[in-house]
Amino acid sequence: MYCYEYPHPAVTTDVVVFSIRNDRLELLLIKRASEPYQSHWALPGGFVDIDEDLNACALRELEEETGITGVYLEQLCTVGAPDRDPRERVISVVYFALLSEDKLEARAASDAAAVAWFSARDYPRLAFDHNMIVQKAHHRLAAKLSYSTIALQFMPRRFTLSQLQRVYELILGEELDKRNFRKRILSMDCLKEDGGLLNGGKHRPAKLYQAKQPDRVDFVR
Amino acid sequence: MYCYEYPHPAVTTDVVVFSIRNDRLELLLIKRASEPYQSHWALPGGFVDIDEDLNACALRELEEETGITGVYLEQLCTVGAPDRDPRERVISVVYFALLSEDKLEARAASDAAAVAWFSARDYPRLAFDHNMIVQKAHHRLAAKLSYSTIALQFMPRRFTLSQLQRVYELILGEELDKRNFRKRILSMDCLKEDGGLLNGGKHRPAKLYQAKQPDRVDFVR
Numbered sequence: 001m002y003c004y005e006y007p008h009p010a011v012t013t014d015v016v017v018f019s020i021r022n023d024r025l026e027l028l029l030i031k032r033a034s035e036p037y038q039s040h041w042a043l044p045g046g047f048v049d050i051d052e053d054l055n056a057c058a059l060r061e062l063e064e065e066t067g068i069t070g071v072y073l074e075q076l077c078t079v080g081a082p083d084r085d086p087r088e089r090v091i092s093v094v095y096f097a098l099l100s101e102d103k104l105e106a107r108a109a110s111d112a113a114a115v116a117w118f119s120a121r122d123y124p125r126l127a128f129d130h131n132m133i134v135q136k137a138h139h140r141l142a143a144k145l146s147y148s149t150i151a152l153q154f155m156p157r158r159f160t161l162s163q164l165q166r167v168y169e170l171i172l173g174e175e176l177d178k179r180n181f182r183k184r185i186l187s188m189d190c191l192k193e194d195g196g197l198l199n200g201g202k203h204r205p206a207k208l209y210q211a212k213q214p215d216r217v218d219f220v221r
Numbered sequence: 222m223y224c225y226e227y228p229h230p231a232v233t234t235d236v237v238v239f240s241i242r243n244d245r246l247e248l249l250l251i252k253r254a255s256e257p258y259q260s261h262w263a264l265p266g267g268f269v270d271i272d273e274d275l276n277a278c279a280l281r282e283l284e285e286e287t288g289i290t291g292v293y294l295e296q297l298c299t300v301g302a303p304d305r306d307p308r309e310r311v312i313s314v315v316y317f318a319l320l321s322e323d324k325l326e327a328r329a330a331s332d333a334a335a336v337a338w339f340s341a342r343d344y345p346r347l348a349f350d351h352n353m354i355v356q357k358a359h360h361r362l363a364a365k366l367s368y369s370t371i372a373l374q375f376m377p378r379r380f381t382l383s384q385l386q387r388v389y390e391l392i393l394g395e396e397l398d399k400r401n402f403r404k405r406i407l408s409m410d411c412l413k414e415d416g417g418l419l420n421g422g423k424h425r426p427a428k429l430y431q432a433k434q435p436d437r438v439d440f441v442r
Contacts, residue, residue, distance in 0.1 A: 001224045007271040008229035011301075011312055050228040050310050054301040078299045078314045080232075080275040089271055091232055091314075093299045147368035 009080070009089040013058040014045030014130070016076065016137035017068070018120060019099040020154045025120040025170050027134060028099075030065045030112035036086050037127030039113065043134070045092065046111070058095045065112040071097040072153070076137050084129045096137045098153040121173070142172055149190040152211045160198050160206040161185065230301070230310040234279040235266030235351070237297065237358035238289070239341060240320040241375045246341040246391050248355060249320075251286045251333035257307050258348030260334065264355070266313065267332070279316045286333040292318040293374070297358055305350045317358045319374035342394070363393055370411040373432045381419050381427040382406065 017028035029041040046061040048054060055073060063069050073095040080091035107115060118124070120138055125131065144150045145168055154167050165181045185191065192212050197205035238249035250262040267282040269275060276294060284290050294316040301312035328336060339345070341359055346352065365371045372388050386402045406412065413433050418426035 001226065002228040003222045003224040004229070004231075005222065006231075006268070007223040008225070009232050009269065009271065010225075010227075011230050011232065047227070048230065048301070048312075050230065051303045053303065054299065054312070075298055077296055078275065080269070080314070082272045082274065091269075091275070091312075093301070093312075 007089075009091050010085075010087075011048045012045050012090055012092045013048060013054055013061060014043040014092050014094050014133065015058050015062050015073065016043055016094065016096040016134055017062070017066075017071070017099060018096065018137070018141060018154075019101070019117070020167055020170060021101075021117055023166075023170065025138075026117040027120045027123055028066060028068075029116060029118055029123065029126070031114035031116075032127055033111065033113040040127040041116075041118075041124045042127035043094075043130045044112070044115075048093075054093050055095075058093070061111075062097075066115045067107040068099070071099060073097050076133075076140060079129060079133060081129065094133055094137070096141070098141075098150065100154055101156055138171075145171060149188060149211070152190065152214075155211070157214070158194050158196065158208045158210055160208060162206060164209075228310075230312050231306075231308075232269045233266050233311055233313045234269060234275055234282060235264040235313050235315050235354065236279050236283050236294065237264055237315065237317040237355055238283070238287075238292070238320060239317065239358070239362065239375075240322070240338070241388055241391060242322075242338055244387075244391065246359075247338040248341045248344055249287060249289075250337060250339055250344065250347070252335035252337075253348055254332065254334040261348040262337075262339075262345045263348035264315075264351045265333070265336075269314075275314050276316075279314070282332075283318070287336045288328040289320070292320060294318050297354075297361060300350060300354060302350065315354055315358075317362070319362075319371065321375055322377055359392075366392060370409060370432070373411065373435075376432070378435070379415050379417065379429045379431055381429060383427060385430075 019026050028044065030044045032038055032040050032042050044062050044065040048057040058073050062071070076094045076096045078091060078093045082089055084090065126134070141150065151164065151167050151171070155164060161182055164185065165176055165178065168181065169175055190212055191209040194208040194210045196208040198208055199205050240247050249265065251265050253259055253261050253263050265283050265286040269278040279294050283292070297315045297317045299312060299314045303310055305311065347355070362371065366389055372385065372392070375388050376385060382403055385406065386397055386399065389402065390396055411433055412430040415429040415431045417429040419429055420426050
C-alpha cells in the first residue's frame with residue numbers, strides 16, 4: 001500500500017490517433033478488456049507509472065494496446081473533471097497522433113480486447129468522456145490546418161496537390177476552391193517539387209511534391 | 222492517511238501570467254513562502270483538491286497567491302518529468318493568462334511571501350522547472366500572434382493600430398513593418414473602427430479601434 005497525507009488523484013494518458021483511410025478521416029479505438037466500461041470502445045491509454053515520463057507512458061500504452069510504435073505525439077489537453085471515472089479521481093493527459101498510410105497496421109495487443117478504425121464522424125458512444133475528447137481533437141486538427149503544416153503528417157513521401165487538398169477536405173468536411181488552396185499551401189513554403197509526375201488516367205499528369213522538411217512535424221507559419 | 226494499491230502522483234496547476242507593462246512584456250511571479258525552494262521566485266500555483274476541477278484550481282491558486290481574479294485561462298501544457306519536484310512525483314497542469322492594464326493590481330495574498338512583475342526577457346532563476354515553462358509560454362504566445370487574435374486580450378477597450386502593433390513588437394522582440402502589419406491585422410476581420418480619434422501630439426490624429434467580439438478571447442482565423 002502507498003499512503004499519503006492528502007488524497008491523490010490517479011493520472012493516465014490517452015491518445016487520439018487519426019489517419020486518412022478509405023477516403024475519410026478515421027479514428028483508432030480499442031475495445032476495453034476490463035471494467036469499468038468493459039467491452040466499450042475507448043481511446044488507447046492507461047495509468048502513468050510513478051517514475052515514467054508522460055510522453056513515454058502515452059507511447060507505451062499505445063503500443064501495448066494497439067501494437068503501433070514510432071509515432072509523433074502532440075499534447076492536446078489535460079482533462080480532469082472530478083467525476084469522469086467511476087473508480088477514483090483520474091486526471092488524463094491527452095495526446096494526439098496522425099498516422100500516414102505506411103503505419104496503419106494496428107492489432108489488438110495484450111491489453112485490449114479488440115482494436116479497430118472508425119470514421120471520425122461516425123463512431124460509437126465511448127467510455128468515460130472520450131467522445132468529448134475526440135471532438136476536441138478533431139476541432140484542434142481542423143484549426144491547425146489553417147496555420148500549420150500538420151496535414152503533411154498524413155501524406156506519403158510523394159503526393160500531388162490534389163491529394164493534399166483531398167486530405168484537407170476530408171478533415172474539414174467541406175470542399176475547397178482548388179486555386180485558393182494551391183495558392184495558400186504554396187505560400188506556406190513547406191513543399192518542393194519532386195520532379196516526377198503522376199499520370200492520372202484521363203487527366204493530364206500532375207506534379208509530385210514532397211515536404212521540404214519531412215522531419216519537421218508541424219511547421220507553424 | 223489515504224492509501225492506494227499503486228503509487229499515485231500529486232497534481233498541481235501553475236499559471237503563467239503575462240501583461241504589457243512599462244512598454245515591455247512582463248511576467249507575474251510569486252516568492253515562495255515555504256519549502257521546497259522557499260524564498261525562490263516561482264509561478265503562482267498549487268495542489269489540486271481531490272474534488273476540484275483543474276481550471277477551478279488554477280483560478281483559486283492564482284487568487285490565493287496574487288489576489289488576481291476573473292481572468293481567462295488557457296491550458297498551455299502538462300509537465301511531468303519524474304524528478305521535477307524533490308518531494309514526490311508532481312505532475313503540473315500549466316495554464317497561461319493575459320492581463321489587460323485594468324487588471325494589474327496584484328498583491329501578495331496569504332499563500333505567497335511576495336508577488337512582483339518581471340520583464341519576460343529578464344527574470345530570476347525560478348523554482349522547479351518553471352523557467353522552461355515560461356519559455357514555452359512565451360513561445361506559444363508569440364506563435365499565436367500569427368494566427369489568432371490573442372493579443373487583443375492585452376488591449377484596453379479602445380486603441381490605435383500603432384498601439385496594437387507595439388504590443389506585437391514587444392512580444393516578438395522585433396520591429397514590424399507598419400503597412401504589412403495593418404494589412405494583416407485588418408484582414409483578420411477582428412477590429413472595428415470606433416469613430417473616435419486619438420490626438421497624438423505632433424502626429425496627425427489616429428483612428429481608434431475596438432475588438433469586434435470583445436468576449437471572444439482567441440479568434441483563430
